Amino acid sequence: MRLIDRYIFRVVFSHALLGLLIFTFILFVPQLVHLMELVVRNSGSVGRLGMLFLCTMPALLIFTLPMGVLVGVLIGLGRLSADSELIALSALGIGVRRVLVPVGVLAGATCLMGLGITLWAGPAAQRTLHSLENEMAATQAPFEVQPRVFNEITPNLVLYFQDVAAAGTHLRGVFLAETTRDKSLELTLSEDALVITDQKLGRADLHLRNGSMHDYLPNDPDHYAVTTFARSDGPFEFGHTVQERAPVATNPERSLRELLAVTGPGAVDARVELQRRFAFPVACIVFALLAAPLAARPRRGGRAIGFIVTLLLVCTYYLLFVIGAGMARQGKISPAEGIWAANIITAIAAIALLPGMERIRGASWMSRIADKFAAFHRDWQERRQSVQQPGRPEPVPGVGNAGRRGAMEAENNEAAKHRVIPLRPVSMPVARTAHRSGFPQMIDVYVLRNFLFYFVLVMTVFTFLFEIFTFFELLDDISRHHTPFTVVANYFVYLIPFLIYKIAPFGVLIGAMITIGVMSKNNEVVAIKASGVSLYRLAWPIIGVSALMGLGLLAMENTYLPYFNQRQNALRSEIKGRPAQTYLRPYRSWIFGTNDKIYNYQLFDADNSLFGGLNVFELDPATFQLKRRVFANRARWSPQQNVWLLEGGWVRDFDGDRITRYTPFQAYSLSELNESPAYFNREVRQSDQMNWRELDTYISELHQAGFDVSKLTVQWHEKFAFPMIAPIITLLAIPFAFLVGTRGAVGGIALGVGIAIAYWAASALSEALGNVGQLPAMLAAWSPNTVFVFLGAYFFLKIRT
Numbered sequence: 001m002r003l004i005d006r007y008i009f010r011v012v013f014s015h016a017l018l019g020l021l022i023f024t025f026i027l028f029v030p031q032l033v034h035l036m037e038l039v040v041r042n043s044g045s046v047g048r049l050g051m052l053f054l055c056t057m058p059a060l061l062i063f064t065l066p067m068g069v070l071v072g073v074l075i076g077l078g079r080l081s082a083d084s085e086l087i088a089l090s091a092l093g094i095g096v097r098r099v100l101v102p103v104g105v106l107a108g109a110t111c112l113m114g115l116g117i118t119l120w121a122g123p124a125a126q127r128t129l130h131s132l133e134n135e136m137a138a139t140q141a142p143f144e145v146q147p148r149v150f151n152e153i154t155p156n157l158v159l160y161f162q163d164v165a166a167a168g169t170h171l172r173g174v175f176l177a178e179t180t181r182d183k184s185l186e187l188t189l190s191e192d193a194l195v196i197t198d199q200k201l202g203r204a205d206l207h208l209r210n211g212s213m214h215d216y217l218p219n220d221p222d223h224y225a226v227t228t229f230a231r232s233d234g235p236f237e238f239g240h241t242v243q244e245r246a247p248v249a250t251n252p253e254r255s256l257r258e259l260l261a262v263t264g265p266g267a268v269d270a271r272v273e274l275q276r277r278f279a280f281p282v283a284c285i286v287f288a289l290l291a292a293p294l295a296a297r298p299r300r301g302g303r304a305i306g307f308i309v310t311l312l313l314v315c316t317y318y319l320l321f322v323i324g325a326g327m328a329r330q331g332k333i334s335p336a337e338g339i340w341a342a343n344i345i346t347a348i349a350a351i352a353l354l355p356g357m358e359r360i361r362g363a364s365w366m367s368r369i370a371d372k373f374a375a376f377h378r379d380w381q382e383r384r385q386s387v388q389q390p391g392r393p394e395p396v397p398g399v400g401n402a403g404r405r406g407a408m409e410a411e412n413n414e415a416a417k418h419r420v421i422p423l424r425p426v427s428m429p430v431a432r433t434a435h436r437s438g439f440p441q442m443i444d445v446y447v448l449r450n451f452l453f454y455f456v457l458v459m460t461v462f463t464f465l466f467e468i469f470t471f472f473e474l475l476d477d478i479s480r481h482h483t484p485f486t487v488v489a490n491y492f493v494y495l496i497p498f499l500i501y502k503i504a505p506f507g508v509l510i511g512a513m514i515t516i517g518v519m520s521k522n523n524e525v526v527a528i529k530a531s532g533v534s535l536y537r538l539a540w541p542i543i544g545v546s547a548l549m550g551l552g553l554l555a556m557e558n559t560y561l562p563y564f565n566q567r568q569n570a571l572r573s574e575i576k577g578r579p580a581q582t583y584l585r586p587y588r589s590w591i592f593g594t595n596d597k598i599y600n601y602q603l604f605d606a607d608n609s610l611f612g613g614l615n616v617f618e619l620d621p622a623t624f625q626l627k628r629r630v631f632a633n634r635a636r637w638s639p640q641q642n643v644w645l646l647e648g649g650w651v652r653d654f655d656g657d658r659i660t661r662y663t664p665f666q667a668y669s670l671s672e673l674n675e676s677p678a679y680f681n682r683e684v685r686q687s688d689q690m691n692w693r694e695l696d697t698y699i700s701e702l703h704q705a706g707f708d709v710s711k712l713t714v715q716w717h718e719k720f721a722f723p724m725i726a727p728i729i730t731l732l733a734i735p736f737a738f739l740v741g742t743r744g745a746v747g748g749i750a751l752g753v754g755i756a757i758a759y760w761a762a763s764a765l766s767e768a769l770g771n772v773g774q775l776p777a778m779l780a781a782w783s784p785n786t787v788f789v790f791l792g793a794y795f796f797l798k799i800r801t
Contacts, residue, residue: 001118004089009102011080016072016106019310022753023064024057026462026506027469029760031056048132055129058122059252062280063469065114066317070287071310073103077295086296095356096296114281119256125255126253156180158590159206160598161193162624170194173624174208175617177590177600185600185615187214189625190232194249212625212657221631221650226655268335269480272328275339283317286343289350293357315461317342318468327476329335372526399418444541447515451542455511463499463508467492474575483575491575494568497561498688504553505726506756508546512730513752515542525738534801539734546730553723558691566689579740593675596621609637609677613643616673620769628653630670637677644673687715695719710777714770717781727787729759731792735799759784 035053077099080086086096162173176188190211215225246631247676251259251266251273262270294309320342328338440448473493478488498574516539519525528538591599602613616630632649646668653661687695695716703709735750760782770780 004094004098005102005105008076008080008099009106012072012076012103012106013081014072015075016110018070019071019075020061020064020068022071023067023465024060025753025757026465027060027063028056030466032760032764036764051128052132055125055132058117058125062116062122063472065110065117066280066283066287067310067314069107069110069284070291070313072106073288073291074295074310077103077292086346099296100292103288103292104285108286110284111281114284115278116283118277123253123255126250130253150504150592158689160590160592162442174206174211175598175619175624176206177210184215184217186216186618187626188212188232189214189619191624193240206232213627214626224652224659224662226654226659228656246367266480268329268331269475271335272325272339272475276325276337279339279343280323282343286346286350287313287317289347290353293350293353296357312461315464315468317346318465320345322468322471328347329475329478347430440541443533443538447538448541448545450518451511451515451545454514455507458507459503460498461502463496466499466503467495470495474572477576479630481575487571487574491571494564494571497556497564498568501553501556501561504549505722505729506752508549508726508732509729509756510752512542512733513737516734520738521766529801535738535749535799536801539796542734543727543730544551547727550723550726553726554720557719557723558693562689562691562694565686568684569689591680593679595672599675599680604680606677606681614644614646614649618672625656626654630673632668638669640670642676643669643671645669646673687712692716692719694728710773711771713777714767714780717778718767721781721785725759725785725788728789728792729755731796732788735792735795738799759788762787 035056040720077086080099089098090096156179158177160175160177161171163171171193173190174190174193178186178188180186188208188211190208193206193211194209196205196207199749208229211229211232213225213227213229215227217223218325239480251270254270254273255260256274256277259270259274283651290313291310321339324333324338324341326338327333328335399480475490476484516525519528522604525535525538529535589600589602593616598617598619600615600617611632612634614630614632614635616628617626618628618630619625620627629652630646630649631651632646634647635644636647638645646665647664649668650662650664651668651670652659652663695712699709699712699716733752733755736755766775766780766783770777775783
C-alpha cells in the first residue's frame with residue numbers, strides 16, 4: 001500500500017505544483033514592472049534584491065496554494081480514472097476511497113504550509129518588503145531625479161539640473177530652490193555637484209562646487225544678498241531617512257497578538273483579517289475533499305476537463321468568499337460567519353459527493369449533461385445536412401440517432417439486393433478534398449472552434465481571478481472609507497476592458513498551446529499530415545486569428561480603452577479616499593520656458609490668464625549662473641501686445657556676484673516674456689488614458705516645458721508594441737505545442753506559462769531600463785518583440801511538416 005500511496009501522491013503532487021506555478025505567475029505579473037524598476041535603479045547587493053522578490057511571494061501563495069491543491073487532485077486523479085487505474089485498484093479489492101490517504105497527506109501538508117505563511121511568514125514578509133522599498137527608494141535618490149526636470153525632493157525643496165554622468169554621481173548645471181518658513185525663496189546655483197549616498201541612514205547628499213547663493217526677503221524688496229562659493233560648506237540632503245518614511249502597520253503586516261489588540265473602528269477589519277489567516281489554509285483540505293469524488297468518476301476530456309473544472313470551482317469559491325467578507329465588514333454577519341461561509345458550503349458539497357466515489361460504472365451528472373448536449377448537437381447537425389441535401393430522408397420525430405441509423409441501413413440493404421453495380425473506375429473523393437484550396441475549410445473551422453473555446457475560457461477565468469485579487473487588495477480601503485456598493489461595482493465593471501487588454505496575449509498563447517497539444521495527443525495531427533496537409537497550413541487559422549486579435553487590441557487601445565481607464569482610475573481614487581482625479585489644470589509651480597528661462601509662480605488662473613507671485617529666472621547657458629531675475633505680485637497676459645503685463649515687482653540683473661541693475665516697478669513689461677497662457681495650461685494625464693496621438697502631443701509639450709518624458713515615450717511605443725505580441729507569441733508557441741503534443745492540454749499550459757514568463761520578464765526589464773533612460777525608448781518597447789519574432793520564425797521554420 002505504501003507503494004500505491006507514493007505513486008498516487010507523486011501524480012497528484014506533480015500536477016499541484018504545476019497549477020501552483022501557473023496561478024502564482026499570473027498574479028505576479030502586475031507587480032513585475034514595479035519590482036524591475038527597483039532592481040534597475042538599485043545598486044545594492046544581490047541578496048537584497050533576492051529578498052525583495054522573495055517577500056512578494058507569501059501574499060500570492062496565500063491565494064494560490066488552495067488553487068494548486070484543487071488542480072492537482074482534479075487533474076491527477078482524473079488521469080488515473082481516465083486510464084482505468086482506479087478500476088484496477090477496485091479489481092484488486094482496494095476501495096477507491098483509499099486515494100483519500102495520499103490526497104489527505106498532500107492537503108494536510110499544504111494546509112500547514114499555508115498556516116505558516118499566514119501566521120508568520122506573510123506578516124513578516126510584508127513588513128520586510130515595505131522596509132526594503134523605503135530603504136531602496138532612499139538610496140535611489142540619484143537615480144530617481146532626472147535631468148531637465150523639476151524634481152520636488154521635499155514640499156519645500158526643488159532640484160533641477162541639466163546633465164548627469166552615467167554613474168549618477170556627478171550632476172552638471174544644478175539649480176536648487178528652497179522655500180523657507182518666512183515664505184522667502186532661497187536659490188542655489190552651481191556648475192556641478194557630487195552625489196554621495198548613505199545607505200545606513202537611507203539618504204543622499206549633494207556637495208556643490210563653483211556656485212552662488214541668492215537670498216531675498218519678500219517683506220524687504222530692497223534687501224537682496226548674493227554669495228559665491230568654490231565649494232558648499234554643508235551638504236544639501238535630498239533623501240529621507242528610513243525611519244522618517246516608516247509607514248503605519250496595516251492589518252496584513254500585524255501579528256496575531258496585534259490583531260487581537262485592535263479596538264475601536266478598526267476592530268471589525270482586524271477580526272476579518274484574523275479569520276482569513278485560518279480560512280485560506282483550511283481551504284486546501286476542503287478543496288481536496290471536493291475534488292477527490294469529482295475526479296474519481298470516469299469522464300471524457302482528460303486533463304483539459306480537469307483544468308476547466310478547477311477554474312470554475314475556484315471562481316465559485318472566491319465569489320462566495322468575497323460575498324461573505326463584504327457582509328462581515330458591513331456588520332450584517334459576524335467576521336467568523338462571513339469568512340468561513342465559503343469553506344462550510346464547499347465542505348458540505350464535498351461530503352455529499354463522497355459516498356458516490358465507489359460507483360465507478362455510473363456516469364456522473366456532469367457526464368450525463370455532456371452526453372445530452374452531444375446528442376443534441378448531433379441531431380442539429382443531421383437536420384442541417386438534411387436541409388442542404390434534399391434527397392436525404394428527413395429525420396423522423398421521436399426517433400433517436402440509433403433508430404434512424406438502423407432504418408437507413410435496413411433500407412439500403414433491401415435496395416442492394418435488387419441493384420446491379422457496374423464495374424467502373426471510381427475516383428477517390430478524399431484525395432480531391434485533401435488538396436482543395438481555399439479558406440475556410442472544414443479543418444480550419446474545427447481548429448478555430450477549439451482555439452476560440454480555450455481562449456474565451458482562459459480570458460473569462462483569469463479576468464475573474466484578477467478582479468478577486470484586486471478586491472482583496474482594496475478591502476481595507478472599502479471598509480475604512482465606507483465606499484458605496486455601486487462605486488465598487490462600477491469600478492470592477494470599468495476594470496474589465498483593461499484586464500482583457502492585458503490578458504489577451506496570454507489567452508492567445510495558452511489557447512494555441514492547448515489546441516495543438518490536444519490534437520497532437522489524439523493523433524489528429526498525424527492524420528492531417530497523412531492526408532497531405534502541411535502543418536504550416538494547419539497553423540494558419542490560429543496565426544491569422546491572433547493577428548486579427550492584435551489589430552483589435554491596437555484599435556481598442558486607441559479608441560475606447562482610454563475612457564474606461566480614466567473612469568476606473570477615478571473610481572479607484574474614490575475607493576482609496578482620494579479626490580477623483582480629473583487631470584485638468586493641475587497645480588504646477590515650476591516650468592522651464594524658452595531661451596533658458598525658468599518660471600515659478602504661486603498661482604495661475606488659466607481662465608483669466610493671470611499669474612500670482614511670479615518669479616522668472618534667466619540663466620547663462622555657459623556658466624549656469626543667474627543673469628536676470630524678475631518678480632511680480634501679479635502678471636496679466638496681453639494678447640494685443642503678446643507679452644505679460646507685470647504689476648508690483650522688480651527686475652535685477654547680475655554679473656557674477658554683483659547686482660548691475662535694480663529696477664522696482666508698479667507696471668512693467670518685458671518682450672522676452674512671450675510664452676502664452678496655453679504654454680502653462682497643460683493637462684497632467686496618465687498614458688493609458690490617452691490614445692497615441694494625444695500622448696504624442698502631450699509628450700512634446702512636457703518635453704518643451706522641462707519635464708521628464710522618458711517613461712511616457714516608452715509607453716507611447718508600447719501602445720504599438722504590446723498588441724503585436726499576440727501574433728508574435730503565437731508564432732513561437734505553435735512549434736513548441738507540436739513538440740510537447742503527447743502531453744495534451746497540461747503540457748501546453750505548462751510550456752505556455754514558461755514562454756509567458758520569459759516574455760513578461762524581458763518586457764518588464766526592458767521597460768524599467770527605458771524608464772530610467774538606460775535604453776532608448778523605442779528599443780525598450782520593441783526589443784522583446786524583436787527577440788521573440790526571430791525566435792518564433794526560427795522554430796516555426798524548423799517544424800517537420
